[in-house]
Amino acid sequence: MHYVNSKSILSPKNGMNLYRGCTHGCIYCDSRSEVYAMGHEFEDIEVKQNALELLKRELIKRPKAMIGTGAMSDPYIPLEKRLKHVRKSLELIYRYGFGFTCITKSDLILRDLDLLKKIKEKTKVVIQMTITTADDDLCRILEPNVCPTSRRVDVLKTLNDNGIPTVVWLCPILPYINDTEENINAILDYCIDSDVYGILCFGMGLTLREGSRNHFYKKLDENFPGLKGKYVKEFGNDYVLPSQNSEKLMGIFKKRTSKNHILNDNEKIFEYLSEFPQKTIQSKLI
Numbered sequence: 001m002h003y004v005n006s007k008s009i010l011s012p013k014n015g016m017n018l019y020r021g022c023t024h025g026c027i028y029c030d031s032r033s034e035v036y037a038m039g040h041e042f043e044d045i046e047v048k049q050n051a052l053e054l055l056k057r058e059l060i061k062r063p064k065a066m067i068g069t070g071a072m073s074d075p076y077i078p079l080e081k082r083l084k085h086v087r088k089s090l091e092l093i094y095r096y097g098f099g100f101t102c103i104t105k106s107d108l109i110l111r112d113l114d115l116l117k118k119i120k121e122k123t124k125v126v127i128q129m130t131i132t133t134a135d136d137d138l139c140r141i142l143e144p145n146v147c148p149t150s151r152r153v154d155v156l157k158t159l160n161d162n163g164i165p166t167v168v169w170l171c172p173i174l175p176y177i178n179d180t181e182e183n184i185n186a187i188l189d190y191c192i193d194s195d196v197y198g199i200l201c202f203g204m205g206l207t208l209r210e211g212s213r214n215h216f217y218k219k220l221d222e223n224f225p226g227l228k229g230k231y232v233k234e235f236g237n238d239y240v241l242p243s244q245n246s247e248k249l250m251g252i253f254k255k256r257t258s259k260n261h262i263l264n265d266n267e268k269i270f271e272y273l274s275e276f277p278q279k280t281i282q283s284k285l286i
Contacts, residue, residue: 001044002040002045002047003047003048003049004047004048006050006051009048009055009058014065016068017072018048018075018089019073021044021045021046022073023043024144024145025144027142027215027216027223028212029042029215030207031073032212033209033210033211034209036072045073045077051085051089052085052089056092059098064099065099065276066101066124066126066274067089067093069103074146075104076102076108076109081108086102086112087111090116091115093119094118094122099125100116100119100125102127103129103130104130105129105146107151107154116164117162120163123277126197126272126273127159127165128200128273129152129155129166129167129168129169130169130171131149131153131187131191132171132172132178133187134182134189135149135183135186136149136150138177142178156168156190157193157194160195165197166197167197167272168187168191168198168199170184170187170199171202172205172206173205173249175206175242175244176227177224179205181245184249184253185256188260192262197263197269198262198264198272199264200266201264202266203246203250204242204246204250204253205241205242205246206241207240208239208241209239213237217231217232
C-alpha cells in the first residue's frame, strides 16, 4: 500500500476510484492491462489519502446524480476493512443526497448495509455483483482472494431482503474452463432465486490485452496445465476470445432471463444504473 494526493476524485460521469490496484487475485483481471498505465505493482494498492476531502468538495458543487465505483478496482478489498474509505464516502453520499452504485465480488459490502439502506430511503442504491462460476472450488482458482460464489449469492439475497436492487455481471466466461451449459444454468438459477433486477452479459468469452494476457497465461500454466498452448494456438494475440459454445450459451441466457423477467439488455441496464430519481429531489423542494 502507498498513499498519493489526487487533484480530483470523481470523473465527469461521477465515477469514483478510491483505490488503484486490487488484491482479489482474479486471474483474468483486465485492470492489469498496460493500457491503464498503473505505474506500480497491481497488488501495491494506491490510496488517495485526500479522497474524502475531495469527495465532499465535489459533492457540494455537483448536481445530484448516481455515484459509481468499482469499474477499475473493487472498492471492497481487504484494506477497506481498516481504512473504511468506502464507508466514509457513503456517509458523505448520504449526507449530500446522492445515489450510489458499485461493482464488487466481496461480502464486505454487507458491513455497510445500514448506510446503503439509508441512501436507498433518500434516493437510490443498486449493487452490482460479479459471478463467473457456480462452482466454489473453481471460483477459488479464478478469484482466489475473495469470497466464493455461494457467499456472493448470500449477499445478493440479503440485499434483496432489505429492498436493495441488484445487478449481476455474468463475465468473463473463459473458453474450456467455465463455458458450459451446466455452469451458465447454475448461475442463472442463483440469479433467479436471488431476484436480481438484471444481468449484464457481453457474450460468452473474455478479453485479453498486454499485461493481463501475460498474467492470465501464467495462471493457466499453474492451474490448468496444457491449456495455455490451446489458447495460443486458437486465439493468438486476439483481444476478444469467444467461447466455441457462445451461440448455445447466449441462447440459454436470453431464454431464461426473459422467461423469468430479468432484464438482459445491457444498454437498458446501464441506463437504469445511471438514472437518478429526479422526483426525489422535486418532492424535497416542494
